[in-house]
Amino acid sequence: MSHALAGAFAYPGRLEPGLSGIVGEADDLAENPLLTLVRTGIENDFEEVAFSMHPSLRTVKRELAGSGPEAAIFAGLSGSGSALFGLYASEDDALRAQQRVQASGTKAVVTKTLSRHGYWHTMFAE
Incomplete structure (x- = not known):
């Protein structure tokens, strides 16, 4: 069983990031199927290769992840x-992350996610 999944059920409330960099509420696993999959151990295996070749990427990921109540x-x-x-x-948490990342000299852009409907509406808006 993945450390993230075990941690999600072991602690109430906000979790500290695990190996995958995932934090969240213990009771919100069913709200987003993609996050549920990620929390159960699906990660980008390329991180191991990329981070070993470019250690600064790991640092930026840690800055993005943050800690405490405003963590990613x-x-x-x-x-x-x-x-x-x-x-x-x-959005405030995202803006604080942007400031952390930019303070180390890396460009950071805050964006918003769209629902599938919002995406298609935006793509084909006249």
Whole structure:
């Protein structure tokens, strides 16, 4: 059983990030199927390779993850490493993460996720 899954059921309330960089509420696993999969141990295996070749990426991921009540729900490497990203509970948490990352000299952009409907509406809006 993954450390993230075991931790999710062992502690009530907000969790500290595990090996995957995942934190969150113990009772919200069913709210988002993708986060449920990630929390149960699905990670980007390329991180091990990329971080060993470029240790500064691990540092940026830690800055994105943060700690305490404003920590990221998840922080990780996208796909084959085109970007590092964090998912946050609030825009304020995301803005604080942006400040942490930029303070070390790395560009950071705050964006918002879209629902599937919102995505398609935006893509084909006239």
